[in-house]
Amino acid sequence: MSEHVMSSKMYYGIWITLMVLTVVTAAVSFIDLGPFNTIVALSIATFKAILVVLFFMHVKYASEKLTKLVIASALFFLVLLLSLSMIDYLTRYLA
Amino acid sequence: MATAAVSAERENYLNKEYGIRSWLLTTDHKRIALLYLVSITFFFFIGGFMALLIRLELLTPAGDLVLADTYNKLFTMHGQIMVFFFLIPSIPATLGNFLIPMMIGAKDLALPRINLLSWYLYIAGGALMLYAMVEGGVDTGWTFYTPLSTAFSNTHVVEAGLAIFIAGFSSILTGLNFVVTVHRMRAPGLTWSRLPLFVWAHYATSVIQLLGTPVIAITLVLVVLERTLHLGIFDPNLGGDPLLFQHLFWFYSHPAVYIMILPAMGVVSEVLACFSRKRIFGYGAVALSSIGIAVIGFIVWAHHMFVAGISLYSALVFSILTYLVGVPSAIKVFNWTATLYKGSISFATPMLYALGFIGLFTIGGLTGLFLASLGLDVHVTDTYFVIAHFHYIMVGGAVMGYMAGLHFWWPKITGRMYPEWWGRLAALIVFIGFNLTFFPQFILGYMGMPRRYWQYPPEFQILNVMSTAGSTILAVGYLLPMVYFMWSLRYGKVVGDNPWGAAGLEWKTSSPPPTFNFDETPEVTWEAYNYDQIPVPKEAWLEQ
Numbered sequence: 001m002s003e004h005v006m007s008s009k010m011y012y013g014i015w016i017t018l019m020v021l022t023v024v025t026a027a028v029s030f031i032d033l034g035p036f037n038t039i040v041a042l043s044i045a046t047f048k049a050i051l052v053v054l055f056f057m058h059v060k061y062a063s064e065k066l067t068k069l070v071i072a073s074a075l076f077f078l079v080l081l082l083s084l085s086m087i088d089y090l091t092r093y094l095a
Numbered sequence: 096m097a098t099a100a101v102s103a104e105r106e107n108y109l110n111k112e113y114g115i116r117s118w119l120l121t122t123d124h125k126r127i128a129l130l131y132l133v134s135i136t137f138f139f140f141i142g143g144f145m146a147l148l149i150r151l152e153l154l155t156p157a158g159d160l161v162l163a164d165t166y167n168k169l170f171t172m173h174g175q176i177m178v179f180f181f182l183i184p185s186i187p188a189t190l191g192n193f194l195i196p197m198m199i200g201a202k203d204l205a206l207p208r209i210n211l212l213s214w215y216l217y218i219a220g221g222a223l224m225l226y227a228m229v230e231g232g233v234d235t236g237w238t239f240y241t242p243l244s245t246a247f248s249n250t251h252v253v254e255a256g257l258a259i260f261i262a263g264f265s266s267i268l269t270g271l272n273f274v275v276t277v278h279r280m281r282a283p284g285l286t287w288s289r290l291p292l293f294v295w296a297h298y299a300t301s302v303i304q305l306l307g308t309p310v311i312a313i314t315l316v317l318v319v320l321e322r323t324l325h326l327g328i329f330d331p332n333l334g335g336d337p338l339l340f341q342h343l344f345w346f347y348s349h350p351a352v353y354i355m356i357l358p359a360m361g362v363v364s365e366v367l368a369c370f371s372r373k374r375i376f377g378y379g380a381v382a383l384s385s386i387g388i389a390v391i392g393f394i395v396w397a398h399h400m401f402v403a404g405i406s407l408y409s410a411l412v413f414s415i416l417t418y419l420v421g422v423p424s425a426i427k428v429f430n431w432t433a434t435l436y437k438g439s440i441s442f443a444t445p446m447l448y449a450l451g452f453i454g455l456f457t458i459g460g461l462t463g464l465f466l467a468s469l470g471l472d473v474h475v476t477d478t479y480f481v482i483a484h485f486h487y488i489m490v491g492g493a494v495m496g497y498m499a500g501l502h503f504w505w506p507k508i509t510g511r512m513y514p515e516w517w518g519r520l521a522a523l524i525v526f527i528g529f530n531l532t533f534f535p536q537f538i539l540g541y542m543g544m545p546r547r548y549w550q551y552p553p554e555f556q557i558l559n560v561m562s563t564a565g566s567t568i569l570a571v572g573y574l575l576p577m578v579y580f581m582w583s584l585r586y587g588k589v590v591g592d593n594p595w596g597a598a599g600l601e602w603k604t605s606s607p608p609p610t611f612n613f614d615e616t617p618e619v620t621w622e623a624y625n626y627d628q629i630p631v632p633k634e635a636w637l638e639q
Contacts, residue, residue: 066278070305077306080393085342088397088409 006055014055021048107510107607122207123610128193129508130214131184136577138180138221143570145173150532150566153559158549166549167234168250174237179259180221182493183351186358187304188217188269190500191297193508195273197601198291200282200619202611205275206268213268220262227254236547238348241329241340245321252322256315263312266354270304273297282600284619288382291599291623292375295382296361299389303350303357307393311347314340341403345396353392355489356456357385359496360427363449366499367431369597370446371438372631374624377430384423391420398467402476410469417467424460428453441637443595444518448499451526455491459484462537477547480540483533491529498525498576505580506594510606511587515636517579525572531565596632598624 025044033040054060059071108125118126149169152160161169192210196203204210227233233255235244244252277290277298318340320326327333329340368375375381397405397413431453440446462484466472475481506512535558540546544555551559593602604613621628631637 066275070274073302074306077393081310081346084394084397084409084412085339087412088338088342088405090406091408092404092406094406094408 006058006061010055014051018048018051105605106609107605108610109509109607111610120211122203122211124192124196124204124207124210125508125608125610127210127214128189128191131188131192131217134214134218134221135181135184135189138176139573142173142176142181143573145169145176147566147570149173150563152549153551154563156551156553156556156559161549163549164234167236167547168232170547171233171236172228172255175233175255175259176224177489178237178351179262180217180224182355182489183262183266184217184269185355185493185497186362186500187273187297187300187354188213188265190362190497190504191273191293191300191358192269194504194601195276195294195297196280197604197608197612198294198599199277199280199285200600200613200617201276201280202613204272205280206272209268210272213265213272216265216268217262220258220260220265223254223258223261227251227258230254238344239315239318239340240344241318241321241337242331244318246330253319256319260312260315263308266304267308270301270308273301274305277301282617282619285600288379289619289621289623290382291361292364292378292381292385293358293361296357296364296385299385300354300357302386302389303354303392307347307350307354310343311351314343314347317343338400338403338405341400342397345399346393349396349399350389350392352485352488353388355493356496357388359452359493359500360385362496362500362503363431363452365597365599366445366449366503367434368624368626369503369595370441370443370449371435372626373434373438374622374626375430376433376436377426378623380426381430384426387423387426388420391416391423395420395467398472401469401472414467414469418464421460421464424456428457428460439631442519443636444513444515444522445499445503447519447522447526448495448502451522452492452495452499455487455495455526455529459487459491462487475540477545478540479536479544479546482546483536483540486533486536491533495525495529498522501576501580503595503597504601505583506590507601507606507608509584509587510589511583512590512594512636513576513583513587514579517575521572521575521579524568524575528565528568528570528572532562532569533565535559535561535565594632594634595637596629598626598629 021044025041028040028044029037053071059067062068108123118130121127121130148161149166152158152166152169154160158166192204230251232250233248233252234250235248235252239252239256244256277294281290317326317328321328321330321333321335325333327335329335329337331337364375364381395413395417397409398417401410401414442450462480466475466481466484502513502518539555539558539562542555544551590606592604592606594606595602600613600617600619601608603617
């Protein structure tokens, strides 16, 4: 179980990035982008989540198969949740 | 009494340390299992008391025992307490916690302190739930459906929602612990294909706990945020979609049924093999069907929403997918039945519960297929047919499995035997009381009696009286084990390490087990359920 040691500079860098992105999300919400309102907000949120998972949860440097399995299954089930819900949303108002 | 004297002197997890501190700060999985056992029993009797009040109200067509508002709170809190504070932790957190490390030849779970944290989270959530209850309760139904829960209900939705949020993390941590433990802590020689089916079932359960619970937790937080800060998530007036709540809620809450039933199936596999003196027929199929149920169970959720206004196309997809989940369930039932064939069967108490499980689960499962069919579901949605169906699964299935397991491993947990005659009597009373309570509800539902009403037309009274009478019998059936288990702690016959002559590593250590389970790490060279190599003990409780 060799663990990759991350420098504290890296941790602070990620943290500041997350904070900046939070401010950006809040700032963008004051601008009306029409249909892009949600898209922009969710894109920023997804990017932030990826940062947290990769760095704060050490997944980027994980060598264990079990960790990879857990991440893969979590993503798989997220796709199930979204895709099967979308079957409803995309066809709800069809004749 | 020579055996008693020897057992009393032997150091085990119960007599190693004494005092309240040694229990509240323990990291021993066996002690944490007992902490859970006591806690969930407490909630079981609160939830059960509410069920009796519900049944008492429905004894007569008029609403004459409690106010309509009180009735709403009774069925809501009965559901929330039974589902989140009894059934979800029932077998995994008690028997699973106690047995999984022993079954795989380990000294403890992989993360013992996380295990204790999980119990504290459960207690924190439970305390908040009790607070919500004494402050006046919740009336949204256990399902927290929006917009009632976010815009209209003036009861303690926030407290109850947060209580379940907190308890959810205890469930996640239990699942996490089991997954890591099963992957990393198996004894030498204990390959995946040699694992007891109890462990397979818990592994599948843990996957659901890990992947499903975060969804309900966040969904309830969204309810709280919409209710308190008026964020538009589910309320159409704020730009939300009320059906989104139902999608998110059932994405967890349907698989949650499998969190309850899969561990019970694990217990049944162990008990059936032992009291048939045979290896489980189709071991591989039974093991993999647990994983199959866990995965397919995640893609059927919208069958709870067929009449809620989802698209017809998605309803068709979910209907077909729901039929699929019947396949692995049926695989189990057929394989258990085949295990009995030409087995040397004895009807000890755990076996009675296990056989009861098979019958009642089959009825519950088959009526689930009725509900999966789009046409029939329109007729019986939100009627007592649904209530009867899921109680056959949750009480007839999960609780029967829990009782089977509790009796089967009681001599391992305590070192003492419960009174077998009383055990068989209680099992019989539970079976009769259960069927009398819930079978009439199938008919009531089919005739059109809706759920969640405190009054009903007089023509439904006979069946309701039968149901209420059954519930009192069922209550006796559950109180009896409570009494004789406590009695047996002091007066029960002291038994050896393996009174059933059962296979499995947990029976190879002493009863009660030492703190670190085994004096030396066992090495497994045999397949699971090698009953052809284990002599049948000549014990009174195995006589027919």
